[in-house]
Amino acid sequence: MTPSFYRGRRLRRTPALRDLIRETEIRPQDLIQPYFVVETSDSSFAQPIASMPGQYQFSLDRLEEQVARSVDAGLRAVILFGIPAHKDPMGTQAYADTGIVQEAVRRLKTRFPDLVVITDVCMCEFTSHGHCGILEDNYVQNDVTLNYLAKTALSHARAGADMVAPSDMMDGRIQAIRMILDENGFKELPIMSYAVKSASSFYGPFRDAAESAPAFGDRKSYQMDPANLRQAMCEAEADLEEGADIIMVKPALPYLDVLRRIRDGFNVPTAAYQVSGEYSMVKAGAQLGWIDEQKIVMESLTSIKRAGADLILTYFAEDVLTWLA
Template identity: 55%
Template structure:
């Protein structure tokens, strides 16, 4: 059949795997990832999180082997969450110089100093009530909580943390932590702010992993309403003005429009948090044979890069590193 049709032939650039690779706009690299770790007090503990297949709570004696595996995979940064044995009303374990995250940080920097340690700076894993600050009349006291968060940040840096990542969503948390770090002589420590953190149903498996489920109420008075878009830009702008060096958007998958908005308005590195619920849904579907896990994971992580993320915090980091190596 012959014809004289004239139209644009976009398929020319999709004709082979090599051609598609040549013109690909966004790429996933191992350097993009920060891998979350849950460090639990005790000895010889490696507990798989029931709702997060392949993710473990590990004790300090397993940390060295974990670091060696991550180094082999090319992963260069970890984010630490603590699972302490003892909790109290003010979360004092968060800023104890011998707290579990502080101990893990010192161990990592001793065994593998080139590994970047990002310390999650919050109180919820350490408080008996599970909220991210000090409670009065069933409400979080913003300003008193800030003082404890600043102490936590300083203690984490003193232990060797390279980056502070405050996730508590208290008003003013970046400026108070920045001032505390500066006064303690840590002016060059960057803050990776959870600038845009929504009150999301996707956080459920994390709360099991970190043992941080609120004992009453919820976190909707300090985390953001998922219905709000403009609110994200106000939060991010405030944190940049107060001294944040990175901006996290959490969760990532159902807030890709927010990732794009933040990327379009700010020049700081943008971090997408591919959260626990997003991970668990994929793992459950894969275990049932309903999806191609590798293709789906790479597609959704690429979507985060395409939306504007520079970095991705993801429990899939190990899997992706293995796929990219293979």
């Protein structure tokens, strides 16, 4: 009698069989598209981002046009990053009622009431020094910054945001934001925390897109050391205890082990951010003809979801919606 052994190929023989047993699928509702919106008097402004081919800085009008096309293609959620006309040391436009993010939220929620509009809550795009908090002696002050982050989150909520996403990595900011939201009638507004945000080298193109490069030094004193997995678990646990509803890991692909541990360790929705460096490397390789962009992107996103992400923030979201259709 012929010995019995596992014949996995039985279920890989045809495309239909492979589809039938596929364990991990990328769906439109898994994807969140980031957009960069600029405060400008030029309503037709749509500036290509050189280091991120296919991505733009948009005026409010052009943002609305772009989102309309994406919603028609099946986009369910966006996250907004604002670039103000004026920056100052205190980042006052981050929490101004008429700030660029607040205006973008109002515009999108009026036009697309069913679209989930998420806002990035940070100071770096709004401060003249490019750091994520308030400075004293050229050092970011953690506790002082909490009040400014809380005010920013509240201004986004009042503008109509469906969710706020603090990305600053100040200790205690989830608690500060949860408290101010609850006190002002936004108890049901969720917080997606950039809980595990590493001081990564993969953010370079984003700083061009958001015009948020620090004027001096770096962000290693408040963003996480990429080498530390145990600390990542502590950060996630702390943010959940303070009131976070979704935990994010950023970047995504180089941190799949961290993502898996977060997913296994905490019974909450988990997000991963496929960041600008990940995006730009794929784009560059595809432009040189070295890789198949669509296949690489879909394989990468599948690996992120397989590792445990319920939600994926990716600059490829618009493209993926077209491919899925």
